[in-house]
Amino acid sequence: MVCMSDLEDLYPYRFSALSYSKAERFDAWREEHQHHNISLKMREITILDANFCGMHLGELMLGRWRFLSKRESTINNFAYRSLDKIRKDNLDHYYFRLSLSDSWIYNDDSHQAKIRPSQLAVIDLGQSYNLSIAEGEVIMLMVPRDLLPTTTANFHGAVLNHSLGQLFAEHIRALFLHAPHLPKNDMPQVMQATLGFLNATLSATPDNIIQAQTAIDTTLFNKIRHYIDQNLNSNKLNVNQICEQIGISRSHLYRLFETVGGVASYICSRRLSKVHSILSSQITPRQRIADLAYEYGFSSPVQFARAYKRKFSYSPSETKRIVLPTDEASSVLKPSDNFWLRSR
Numbered sequence: 234m235v236c237m238s239d240l241e242d243l244y245p246y247r248f249s250a251l252s253y254s255k256a257e258r259f260d261a262w263r264e265e266h267q268h269h270n271i272s273l274k275m276r277e278i279t280i281l282d283a284n285f286c287g288m289h290l291g292e293l294m295l296g297r298w299r300f301l302s303k304r305e306s307t308i309n310n311f312a313y314r315s316l317d318k319i320r321k322d323n324l325d326h327y328y329f330r331l332s333l334s335d336s337w338i339y340n341d342d343s344h345q346a347k348i349r350p351s352q353l354a355v356i357d358l359g360q361s362y363n364l365s366i367a368e369g370e371v372i373m374l375m376v377p378r379d380l381l382p383t384t385t386a387n388f389h390g391a392v393l394n395h396s397l398g399q400l401f402a403e404h405i406r407a408l409f410l411h412a413p414h415l416p417k418n419d420m421p422q423v424m425q426a427t428l429g430f431l432n433a434t435l436s437a438t439p440d441n442i443i444q445a446q447t448a449i450d451t452t453l454f455n456k457i458r459h460y461i462d463q464n465l466n467s468n469k470l471n472v473n474q475i476c477e478q479i480g481i482s483r484s485h486l487y488r489l490f491e492t493v494g495g496v497a498s499y500i501c502s503r504r505l506s507k508v509h510s511i512l513s514s515q516i517t518p519r520q521r522i523a524d525l526a527y528e529y530g531f532s533s534p535v536q537f538a539r540a541y542k543r544k545f546s547y548s549p550s551e552t553k554r555i556v557l558p559t560d561e562a563s564s565v566l567k568p569s570d571n572f573w574l575r576s577r
Contacts, residue, residue: 244286244288246288247286250283251283258283262283265285268322269318270314270315271312272311272313278302279302279303280300283300283301283302288412288413290408290424290427291420291424293375293377293427294374295373295375295408296372297371297372298371298373299370300369300371301368302368311338311365312363312366313362313364314358314360314361314362315361319360319361324358325359325377325378325379326376326377327356327375327378327381327385328358328375329353329354329356329373329374330348330356330371330372331351331354331374332352333371333372333406334370335350335367335368336348336367337365337366337371339363340363340390341389341390346392353392353393353398353405355389355390355392357385357388359378362389374427381428381435382436385435388435400430408423408427450489454489454490456479457481462503465507465529468530472496472497501540504531505541505544505545506544508525508529512553513553522549526538537549
């Protein structure tokens, strides 16, 4: 897995407050935030780490901020974009902000929102707002206004919580990991693909969100099923491992498997089916039933035998006798070893 901290040297534009003395760090860091006014109260904090790495993807700007500090809880740690700042810098962009590790607060004249980790927020640099400066890491994507629909301005301060928004957030995360390795000739196509994805995300309607979510969930469900089948004899196969390897939340995983009795029940059923397939094969010598029970995640042969009998209505030791044909029957009809229909 690529570590984000390993990518810093690969990005063409880099800034680190640690390159400055402690007395100079705040001013150096504030200069890098020229699109924001920074609360002067923040001079009272001690900046432990503040760095940025980024690059252009055609007309888009992709980057990551990291900020760590030692502060008093009473200090107002916020940045804001005033009307005066808007008039002076004339930045005509949308700012898509994905927090990786900490929550932050957004507010303007009409509402306030708390943006949690992994949520993607939309900010219009042509409108005023305040935002808190969170600890940790934030991925940002800057997009010129004229590359997006005029209705994008209506999303100012919104969180793209629907399925397409969540997918686009994952796209930004993946883009940050892989962009430094992309050939320059691919950059125009990457920019167009990102803009196409973003336009679809911002144009999402309730109907196509539901359709997209259904398709996404089906694909994800099948991916998880495949992962489970490939790891049936792993003692690490559990909810936490699946969430980590697939990149899915526990609640989403539980929801996907509700219709099949839950994740744990599904894993147990697939393990029982796998052992059944082994026991009913004609390969000799056979493995000991107790060894198979432990290999496929059961705490004891007794626990395994009970679960096995509940599923198949006969004991593990009876499997071969019940499932396989007798010698007399097999002499009349014996399927090919490559018969197309087999238990999984």
